[in-house]
Every structure is written in structure tokens, then in C-alpha cells.
Amino acid sequence: MLYLCATLFICFALSVLFTPFVKKLAFAVGATDKPNQRKVHQKIMPRLGGLAIYASFIIGYLILRPWNEDSLYILLGSAIIVVVGILDDIYELPAKIKFLGQLIAAFIVVVIAGVQVTFINLPFGGQLHFGILSIPISIIWIVGITNAINLIDGLDGLAAGVxxxxxxxxxxxxxxxxxxxxxxxxFIILGSTLGFLLYNFHPAKIFMGDTGALFLGYMISVLALLGFKNVTFISFVVPVLILGVPISDTFFAIIRRIVKKQPLSAPDKSHLHHCLLRLGYSHRQTVLIIYGMSALFGLVAIILSQAAVWVSMIILAMVILALELIAEKIGLVDTNYRPILKIVRVIRYANGKQN
Incomplete structure (x- = not known):
């Protein structure tokens, strides 16, 4: 445990040391983010910061040397993701090329290494075997979480903190x-991310770019898959809850684009952080609110993993209801999308007439 803590600190220190050099490199190779109507920042920013996170992670891995039969495949997949991220930060790759790179990285871990969810134990007895569907389900999980982390990378320190x-x-x-x-x-990735966050928190000196967002999303999705595969239904939900903020933001973004009849890949300014900014919260307050939401999701996930099945079901129902109400209240889908709030209003109106 002491060795683990020491490695975490080394990764933190290395990330702090590497980030200024990566910042200079980003300007030198043209990996910069220019302001536009969708961006919050007002000046040209370097966006290759994820390279500092990745370099610190690799050194931390070589120091601690955690090993299992999947290690080489995970490292290979992460290297592919980072290369795609670097190229995108410099040249702004087409979405299809980025998606292909993510699929290849996921394929290596899921199909070649065999890291898959093959079954879950159902809450009230029996098992649900996914069979051949375990491969696409696992690939969709990795690619989905990778993109979810990338989608929330819209404010200083947001993706890194979450x-x-x-x-x-x-x-x-x-x-x-x-x-x-x-x-x-x-913990190795955590130390590397926290070191970078010193430069990335508002006001940011550097962005992690796709290099960092894709790497973090990929590694988090793979670690969650490794840690919670082939377990109970409730434990299967745990990683979904842990990543509740990026997953719910992505889910409502899909609903929003379907409602507005837009392509799923269409960019907009209606993500969770955009909605909070429109409500009048400052840049830093918005980030801290989302940090709090992420921490709350993490706490619920821990409670859920220890609770009885019926208690877990009640907690899950409450979380889903709370998410829907928050989405309707802040206009995460659309300002007119308020099905539950409209029902509540009708009930109140009916009760008022009776009284």
C-alpha cells in the first residue's frame, strides 16, 4: 500500500513537471484550440495536455508494474487511443477516423484479450447470459464511455475532475x-490526472484535448469493465452510476438531438455545463456543482454495492427520477420538454380546484 501511495505521488509530480513542456510543444506543433461561438474560452489555448497525463501514467506503470494477462492489450489499446487523440488535437481528424480508432482499441481489449461482460446474476435469482452479444455490448460500453468523457470536456477542469x-x-x-x-x-491514472488538473482548473493554462479525454475515457471504461464484470445486476449498475454525470449528459444529448431532429453527431451548447452557465452560475461554480454531482453518484454507487436488493431498487428508482427532474428543470433536452413537471402541475391544479 505504501508503494502504491508513493507511485501515485510520483505520477502526480511527473504530471506537474511534464505539463509546462507539453504546453510549449502544443504551440510548436499547432495543437491549439481557437475561440468560436460554441467555446467558452476567449483566447487561443494549447490542447495537447493529455500527453502529460499519458506520459506520467506510463512511467508510473513501469515503476509499479501492475500485471495481469490483459496488461499488454490494455496498454496497446491506450497507445492507439492516444495517437488518435494527438493527431486530432493537431489536425482535427474527421469523426469517422476517430471512431475507427476507438473501435480498434476496444476490439483489441474485448475480442483479442477477452475482457467482456458475458453474464449477470439477476436480482431475484437466475442468470442472464449475453452469449455472442457480450462482444458488441462490451465494445459499445468502451466506445460509449470514451466519447462520454470527451463530450463533457467543455469547461476548465471539468473532464479531469469528473x-x-x-x-x-x-x-x-x-x-x-x-x-x-x-x-x-x-491510482496511477489518478495521480497523473490530478497533477495535470493544477494547470487545467479555471482559469486553465492548457486543455487536455482529445488526447486526454479519449485516454481517460478509454482507461476508465476498461477498468470498470475489468472490475465489475460477471457479477450481480446491482454490481453491473455500479460502474454506470460511478460515471453517472458523463453518461446522463450523453443520454440527454441523444434525446435532445432526436427531439430536435438533428444528427446525433451535431454539436450544440445545451450540455449540462452549458445549461448551468445559462442559469447564472459562474464558470468555477458550474464545475464545482458537477464535481459534487459526480461525487454523489460515486457515493450512491458504493452504498448500492453494499445494500440489499430491494433497497438498491428503490435507490435506483430515486436516482432515475431525480435525473429526469433535473434535466427538465434546467432544460437539458429542451425548454419545453417537461413531461413529469407538467404532470405534477396538472395534479396540483386538480387538487387546487377540489379544495
Missing amino acids: SAIALITISGMALIMGDWFVSSMG
């Missing part, structure tokens, strides 16, 4: 479960 909270939860639970590989990998 990823750090998710990593703390995943690594802590893996440590409790005795999974040394997942916990040590998670």
Missing part, C-alpha cells in the same frame, strides 16, 4: 474487493 472522482471510486472499490490490478492502474 474523471478523477470516477477513478477514486473505481480504485477504492477495487481495493476493497482485493483487485490489485484495477486499483493500482486506477
Whole structure:
């Protein structure tokens, strides 16, 4: 444990040391983010910061040397993701090319290494076997989470902070479960991410870019898959809850684009952080609110993993209802999309007439 903590600190220090050099490199190679109507920042920013996170992670891995049969495949997949991210930060790759790179990285881990969810134990007895569907389900999970982290990377420190909270939860639970590989990998990435966050928190000096967002999303999705596969239904939901903020933001973005009849890949300014900014919260307040939401999701995930089945079901129902109400209240789908709030208003109106 002491060795693990020492490695975490080394990764943190290395990330702090590497980031200024990566910042200079970003300007030198043209990996910069220019302001436009969709961006919050007002000046040209370097966006290759994820390279500092990745370099720190690799050194931390070589120091701690966590190992299982999947290690080489995970490292190979992460390298592909980082290369795609670097190229995108410099040249702005087409979405199809980025998606292809993500599919290849996911394929290596899921199909070649065999990291898959093959079945889950159902809450009230029996098992649900996915069979041949375990491959597409696992690939969709990895690609989906990779893009979810990328989608929330819209404010200074947002993706890095949310990823750090998710990593703390995943690594802590893996440590409790005795999974040394997942916990040590998670803590190595955590140290690297926190070191970068010193430069990325508002006002940011550098962005992580797709290099960082795709790498963090990929690694978090793979570690969650490793740590919670082939378990109970409730444990299967745990990683979904841990990543509740990016997953729910992505889910409502899909609903929003369907409602507005827009392509699913169409960019907009209606993500969770955009809605909070429109409500009058400052840049820093918005980020801290979303940090709080992420921490709350992590806490619920931990409680859920220890609770009885019926208690877990009640908690899940409450979380889903709360998410829907928040989405309707802040206009996450559309300002006119308020089905539950409209029902509540009708009930109140009916009660008022009766009284």
C-alpha cells in the first residue's frame, strides 16, 4: 500500500513537471484550440495536455508494474487511443477516423484479450447470459464511455475532475474487493490526472484535448469493465452510476438531438455545463456543482454495492427520477420538454380546484 501511495505521488509530480513542456510543444506543433461561438474560452489555448497525463501514467506503470494477462492489450489499446487523440488535437481528424480508432482499441481489449461482460446474476435469482452479444455490448460500453468523457470536456477542469472522482471510486472499490490490478492502474491514472488538473482548473493554462479525454475515457471504461464484470445486476449498475454525470449528459444529448431532429453527431451548447452557465452560475461554480454531482453518484454507487436488493431498487428508482427532474428543470433536452413537471402541475391544479 505504501508503494502504491508513493507511485501515485510520483505520477502526480511527473504530471506537474511534464505539463509546462507539453504546453510549449502544443504551440510548436499547432495543437491549439481557437475561440468560436460554441467555446467558452476567449483566447487561443494549447490542447495537447493529455500527453502529460499519458506520459506520467506510463512511467508510473513501469515503476509499479501492475500485471495481469490483459496488461499488454490494455496498454496497446491506450497507445492507439492516444495517437488518435494527438493527431486530432493537431489536425482535427474527421469523426469517422476517430471512431475507427476507438473501435480498434476496444476490439483489441474485448475480442483479442477477452475482457467482456458475458453474464449477470439477476436480482431475484437466475442468470442472464449475453452469449455472442457480450462482444458488441462490451465494445459499445468502451466506445460509449470514451466519447462520454470527451463530450463533457467543455469547461476548465471539468473532464479531469469528473474523471478523477470516477477513478477514486473505481480504485477504492477495487481495493476493497482485493483487485490489485484495477486499483493500482486506477491510482496511477489518478495521480497523473490530478497533477495535470493544477494547470487545467479555471482559469486553465492548457486543455487536455482529445488526447486526454479519449485516454481517460478509454482507461476508465476498461477498468470498470475489468472490475465489475460477471457479477450481480446491482454490481453491473455500479460502474454506470460511478460515471453517472458523463453518461446522463450523453443520454440527454441523444434525446435532445432526436427531439430536435438533428444528427446525433451535431454539436450544440445545451450540455449540462452549458445549461448551468445559462442559469447564472459562474464558470468555477458550474464545475464545482458537477464535481459534487459526480461525487454523489460515486457515493450512491458504493452504498448500492453494499445494500440489499430491494433497497438498491428503490435507490435506483430515486436516482432515475431525480435525473429526469433535473434535466427538465434546467432544460437539458429542451425548454419545453417537461413531461413529469407538467404532470405534477396538472395534479396540483386538480387538487387546487377540489379544495
